[in-house]
Amino acid sequence: MTWSFFASLTLQAAAPPPTLDLPVACRLPERCVIQKLVDHAPGPERQDARCGMLTTDGHKGTDIRLRRYSDMAGPPVPVLAAAAGRVARVRDGVADADVRQTGPEAVGERQAGNAVVIEHPGGWETQYSHLRQGSVLVRPGQVVEAGAPVGAVGMSGLAEFPHLHFELRRAGGQAIDPFTGTAADERVACGAPGRPLWRDAAGSRQWVRPNEIVAVGFADRADAVEAARRATLPLPLAPDPAALVGWADVAGLIDGTVERLELIGPEGRPVVTRERRLERGSLSWFSFAGRPRPAGGWPAGEYRLRYLLNLNGDTRTAEAAVRIGGPTTP
Incomplete structure (x- = not known):
């Protein structure tokens, strides 16, 4: 895909969302676990799309964590581009640390830690946050295909455990839940299947398990x-x-x-x-x-x-x- 073709697609404001691949090279839920989902409750309440509590107030993404803190000492777990696009912004060099030990003042404005933002056709973008220090593999302006490595799961920024915070946004910055295809601030019927944006839509329903x-x-x-x-x-x-x-x-x-x-x-x-x-x-x-x-x-x-x-x-x-x-x- 040439960049001129990609640029023409970005002008289509009403373009459908991208189909998403799992953004980590890690089997769910065997080796990695989904710790948080998008919050669908307005106001100070919290509620995930299944009417459960697997979220925090105002959480706009999906947190995929490593099972143990000690997994950080092992081989890096690659973070992958969920869809083809162009790298818009990157940050690296933020240390991996538990914010409950260092304090939020040590993080400052770098709450996302080491991160990559990718633009996709139709004004969509994805963000990959809390990446491992020194792991970012892409640069701004670089065109990447779906599945391309962009970094590794880490614990940088406002992080309490090693994980990837993955976020999908449409033009204007509105967060969209990839498990339902609906906006983060939009209530959904409890247990409704929605329209998952994952390529493995059927399999994605098994990624999140209670208890x-x-x-x-x-x-x-x-x-x-x-x-x-x-x-x-x-x-x-x-x-x-x-x-x-x-x-x-x-x-x-x-x-x-x-x-x-x-x-x-x-x-x-x-x-x-x-x-x-x-x-x-x-x-x-x-x-x-x-x-x-x-x-x-x-x-x-x-x-x-x-x-x-x-x-x-x-x-x-x-x-x-x-x-x-x-x-x-x-």
């Missing part, structure tokens, strides 16, 4: 749980830790879900069991339970964490294992 268990893991004391969750490298446990704590990170918790967390010892016996009904849903739910080291130390062997969410028979489970134990030193 998605993002990650599970271990810590060796209660006040280290949050550090273990946010670590960019897995935190090792002491050989005979002062405590054994299992934790779980959940996206899109639904009202009335039954949660069960079990720690199981080397002989298959429960070390910790907690079950409860969670009456209030949450965009992001974090849970943990554990027990202190028993007298004489932990019996040596493999300890398993089993985490389960059950909503009216629809069950999600995740497991993890760690080897610890042995007698304490006098």
